[in-house]
Amino acid sequence: MAKVLEVNHLSKSFGGVQAVNDVSFHLEKGQLLAMIGPNGAGKSTCFNLINGQLRPDSGTIRILGKDTRGMKPRHVWALGVGRTFQITATFTSMTVLENVQMVFLSTHRRIRNVWHKTADLYRDEAMELLRLVGVESQWNRPCGILAYGDLKRVELAIALANRPKLLLMDEPTAGMGTKERLKLMELTSRIVRDQSIGVLFTEHDMDVVFGHADRIIVLSYGRLIAEGTPEEVRGNKKVKEIYFGTYAVPPCATSGV
Amino acid sequence: MGFYIVQFLTGLSDASSLFLVAAGLSLIFGVSRIVNMAHGSFYMLGAYIAYVIIAALPHTGISFWGGILLATLAVGVIGIIVEIFLLRRLYRAPELFLLMATFALLLVIQDLARWAFGPEDLIGPMAPGLEGSINILGTLMPTYDLVLIIAAPVVLLFLWFLLTRTRWGILVRAATEDREMLAALGVNQKWLFTSVFFLGSLLAGLGGAIQLPKGGADLLMDMNVIAAAFVIVVVGGMGSIPGAFLAAIIIGELGSFGVLYLPQSTLVMMFLVMAVVLVIRPYGLLGKPELEEGSGESFETVMRPAPKQLRLIGLGILGVLILLPVFGGKYQLVLFGEIALFSLACMSLYFMMGPGGMVSFGHAAFFGGGAYAAALLVHYVRTPMSLALLLTPLCAGLLALIIGWFCVRLSGVYLAMLTLAFAQICWSIVFQWSAFTGGDDGILGIWPAHWASNAVVFYYLTLLISVGGILLLRHLLFTPFGYTMRACRDSRLRADAIGINVTRHQWFSFAVAGVFAGLAGGIYVFSKGSIFPDEMSIPRSFDILLSVLLGGIESITGPIVGSSIFIWLEDKLSNLDFWRLILGCIFIVLVLAFPQGVGGFFGTRFSHFFGEASNDSNPIGKD
Amino acid sequence: MEITQDKKENHYILEVRAINSFYGKAHILHDLSLEMEKGSVAVLLGRNGVGKSTTLKSIMGIVIPKRGEIIFKGRSILGLPSYKICALGLGYVPEDRRIFTGLTIMENLEVGRRPPRKGFEPWTPDRIFKLFPNLKNMKNRLGGQISGGEQQMLSIARTLMGNPELIILDEPSEGLAPVIVDQLGEAIIELKKEGVSILLAEQNLNFARSICDKVFIVDHGRVCFDNAICNLTEEVCEQYLAV
Known part of the structure; x- marks a missing residue:
């Protein structure tokens, strides 16, 4: 009963094109689940369905046992779901610290406070989170001018600020260098295991996927075509043909780091 | 039966020239993102120039149609001149500044036309060979109007061909999406822009010229047609030419039949239609949602409290204002009182426009709404001034809550146009419900209470309320409420993903802006x-908008600087004969000299001067 | 000595000499220099935010360097607007592809079309479809309705329609499935055979190794390693590419 996310027979089509077709999978506490597949396979649609941005045509999504039917993204968030975006979405007119403070304000339902100065609220909590993801030295810089890798870390801090039980990460390491990617994912794995958060992420970097995922699901043309441990997916001929190509799949990391 | 057919056909012929103007406006907006306020002026020039040319030539078919053609081309050339010498210098400035430049142009052209063509309305010449009427089932229909009907479908077909079947059209459509990429693919967009502006102005000129036999030429044409053209473009969907065609027919027919059944509704009918369409279809009939999210290229300034030196200067100015009665006369007290309350009105617009990210073209609804609320309270229930001033912001806030509920569902230009529509609806209610509001005659005799009737006391009251309101708005910006407003503006996606109800928060922000605008209106009526x-009309809304833009929306000082300049200029110029020309020229010079707004300019300089770390506020892309 | 110098300059298609570029007040490139030989494939490697994209944008005239010199085919192009630089034979494929989503694939190609260049076989849609067969079946689809991989191909195809002699690609493999990255690599090798020079910015080291001749590592706005790709040893990677 430690399932943070259960997806059953999920389908969604856009103008006749079946973007997600009868997809089912689940995710447990403290686990990292990678969703891979060719571009246009329906990964982003899947994410937006879980997140509440889109409504499914059919099928159910349960987060921490609750059916999310009809919920808006902000309601899904309130269930304890953090999200990072493929193209980073931060408040560019605010500093790094203020971005994280915003989440605390929202968590504590103080966004309509008209009395206090924002600068004084939840400062220490936000700072602590920045320290956790390693961008505390940048706290006073505007998010709009941050280096990309740091921005991704800020996104992680924002996603973690309401102590989520489920983390949705859409291409968390896109646009980063190899070493940076691995570092960010190591950090993420450590945090999610410490706080026993379930993570669903998409990724095109196989070093990241095979280095950190506990399980992998593969989508193609909206359908789930393979599911299993990294070992199992690596050996799958069909996946190799439609996705890996000539790419030499790296060996799996020994888990339990 | 024949009567209704003729009425229907008349609607179509009205739609024809409206469509030409709207199509041009839509093209220009699509490519350059310019909300071209001067587009109606090109329409007016088309009519005047055609009149002059045709009058100078012998009355033959060739000279009539030749005159129309020449006038059309002439307006196209004027469009080119405007684009090259004015707009081209401003493409790097924010879109709203281009709006300001074109508004200044509208003022300039209005006075130039009066100077060149005289103030009298001109009656257009008949088209040779088409003077007569055709009998349709017993009702007469002017032949020329029938010919006019053909113009719109012909132009629609021509534009469709141009946009989908020619290289030029493909480039234009590409430019509406991504200009920088187009340049990187080797397209010189300068000339593309010029050609689009040429075509757009030409269409407006043609629209003005062909309606000459029907409607003649007068100096109010520009304002009348620009409002209709905006409504059509928005109802049809920004950038959609077929949408504009459809909308032009709807508006044309509404005008034609509206006069029959609800003659008093003509002023407001099209705005009512726009409001309904936008509420049901937020992007117009055939429009597509704008892809604003995701481009993520806009970087807003980080808001920090003003540096100490600037605060000291502010305190200094406040000190001078407090001491003003000591050395200033009554004239100064009235002038500075007006500046103060107008600053509050501008500040309230800045509040929703800058940090709130919601541009309003109809802010006078709340300013005037507050003023009317106070006036009506005093007039009908003899409310004492202090109580009236207390109730006024509440009334304006309530109005803003109602209007805002609809508006915050939209964004960008659509939101702005919906505020304009509601403001116009409010205006027409006040204008036409004369039994209650006094209509055009207004409400008179709303004087301050006895204790405040002294000029000095009233000045202090005005100052107290205005400065207090401004400081309160400033305070709000630094509270979680203000931060959340900016969060909603910066990234709707992210705000939603951290549990913020964006629409609701924007709704409240909208109402707060209404409250303070209403407060300013309340003191205004007593002054x-x-x-x-x-006070509720479109020009009033634009006064407020222009002042905010003039000051710049980069900083809180902007709206104060802008409104001070505006009121001062108005005071100095409004008695001169060609004051629009002068005001327009001053605006153009200011826009060219300070493309970030005067306040923004000095704000930046100021920080440099005192070595403030303002480099953080520069827009910087990743890597 | 002077003669050899001249000869050397002639076989460079692109020379960037000590450019300094800024975003607002932030100084991004510090005296960055690099040279590219005609017909070669070179890659800019480096971590995020070191100035790779800015270098490419500076070459393309999207960002204008304050100091330095950029020579393309023996001609200085610094300060020229991008459309003129493109007309001289430089093609740019941006990081985020920037397809015109409301235009069909054929129309996207039409936007990129420029007159043929002397000594080069002109690119036509038919020739493009031989290189990217996928696109052929969706000629009349809108650019916004195709997948990310197809958009990347279309973005390159669109630039090819301008008959460039040098193509600049900003992180072309980013966000693509491994199997699509394979196809991309094949297309780039094909282009090289046709005599087109290629300069790309990348983070994907394996991809870069499989297609490039030459490598420039950028760090803090400077080129700090400039060598043949076969000399890119593990130690060098460790030194410059690690965080």
Whole structure:
């Protein structure tokens, strides 16, 4: 009963094109689940369905046992779901610290406070989170001018600020260098295991996927075509043909780091 | 039966020239993102120039149609001149500044036309060979109007061909999406822009010229047609030419039949239609949602409290204002009082426009709404001034809550146009419900209470309320409420993903802006002693908008600087004969010299001067 | 000595000499220099935010360097607007592809079309479809309705329609499935055979190794390693590419 996310027979089509077709999978506490597949396979649609941005045509999504039917993204968030975006979405007119403070304000339902100065609220909590993801030295810089890798870390801090039980990460390491990617994912794995958060992420970097995922699901043309441990997916001929190509799949990391 | 057919056909022929103007406006907006306020002026010029040319030539078919053609081309050339010498210098400035430049142009052209063609309305010449009428089932229909009907479908077909079947059209459509990429693919967009502006102005000129036999030429044409053209473009969907065609027919027919059944509705009918369409279809009939999210290229300034030196200067100015009665006369007290309350009105617009990210073209609804609320309270229930001033912001806030509920569902230009529509609806209610509001005659005799009737006391009251309001708005910006407003503006996606109800928060912000605009309106009515529908009209809304833009929306000082300049200029110029020309020229010079707004300019300089770390506020892309 | 110098300059298609570029007040490139030989494939490697994209944008005239010199085919192009630089034979494929989503694939190609260049076989849609067969079946689809991989191909195809002699690609493999990255690599090798020079910015080291001749590592706005790709040893990677 430690399932943070259960997806059953999920389908969604856009103008006749079946973007997600009868997809089912689940995710447990403290686990990292990678969703891979060719571009246009329906990964982003899947994410937006879980997140509440889109409504499914059919099928159910349960987060921490609750059916999310009809919920808006902000309601899904309130269930304890953090999200990072493929193209980073931060408040560019605010500093790094203020971005994280915003989440605390929202968590504590103080966004309509008209009395206090924002600068004084939840400062220490936000700072602590920045320290956790390693961008505390940048706290006073505007998010709009941050280096990309740091921005991704800020996104992680924002996603973690309401102590989520489920983390949705859409291409968390896109646009980063190899070493940076691995570092960010190591950090993420450590945090999610410490706080026993379930993570669903998409990724095109196989070093990241095979280095950190506990399980992998593969989508193609909206359908789930393979599911299993990294070992199992690596050996799958069909996946190799439609996705890996000539790419030499790296060996799996020994888990339990 | 014949009567209704003729009425229907008349609607179509009205739609024809409206469509030409709207199509041009839509093209220009699509490519350059310019909300071209001067587009109606090109329409007016088309009519005047055609009149002059045709009058100078012998009355033959060739000279009539030749005159129309020449006038059309002439307006196209004027468009080119405007684009090259004015707009081209401003493409790097924010879109709203281009709006300001074109508004200044509208003022300039209005006075130039008066100077060149005289103030009298001109009656257009008949088209040779088409003077007569055709009998349709017993009702007469002017032949020329029938010919006009053909113009719109012909132009629609021509534009469709141009946009989908020619290289030029493909480039234009590409430019509406991504200009920088187009340049990187080797397209010189300068000339593309010029050609689009040429075509757009030409269409407006043609629209003005062909309606000459029907409607003649007068100096109010520009304002009348620009409002209709905006409505059509928005109802049809920004950038959609077929949408504009459809909308032009709807508006044309509404005008034609509306006169029959609800003659008093003509002023407001099209705005009502726009409001309904936008509420049901937020992007117009055939429009597509704008892809604003995701481009993520806009970087807003980080808001920090003003540096100490600037605060000291502010305190200094406040000190001078407090001491003003000591050395200033009554004239100065009235002038500075007006500046103060107008600053509050501008500040309230800045509040929703800058940090709130919601541009309003109809802010006078709340300013005038507050003023009318106070006037009506005093007039009908003899409310004492202090109580009226307390209730006024509440009334304006309530109005803003109602209007805002619809508006915050939209964004960008659509939101702005919906505020304009509601403001116009409010205006027409006040204008036409004369039994209650006094209509055009306004409400008179709303004087301050006895204790405040002294000029000095009233000045202090005005100052207290205005400065207090401004400081309160400033305070709000630094509270979680203000931060959340900016969060909603910066990234809707992210705000939603951290549990913020974006629409609701924007709704509240909208209402707060209404409250303070209403407060300013409340003092205004007591300072003048009377109120007229003008205070709710489109020009009033634009006064407020222009002042904010003039000051710049980069900083809180902007709207104060802008409104001070505006009121001062108005005071100095309004008695001169060609004051629009002068004001327009001053605006153009200011826009060219300070493309970030005057306040923004000095704000930046100021920080440099005192070595403030303002480099953080520069827009910087990743890597 | 002077003669050899001249000869050397002639076989460079692109020379960037000590450019300094800024975003607002932030100084991004510090005296960055690099040279590219005609017909070669070179890659800019480096971590995020070191100035790779800015270098490419500076070459393309999207960002204008304050100091330095950029020579393309023996001609200085610094300060020229991008459309003129493109007309001289430089093609740019941006990081985020920037397809015109409301235009069909054929129309996207039409936007990129420029007159043929002397000594080069002109690119036509038919020739493009031989290189990217996928696109052929969706000629009349809108650019916004195709997948990310197809958009990347279309973005390159669109630039090819301008008959460039040098193509600049900003992180072309980013966000693509491994199997699509394979196809991309094949297309780039094909282009090289046709005599087109290629300069790309990348983070994907394996991809870069499989297609490039030459490598420039950028760090803090400077080129700090400039060598043949076969000399890119593990130690060098460790030194410059690690965080």
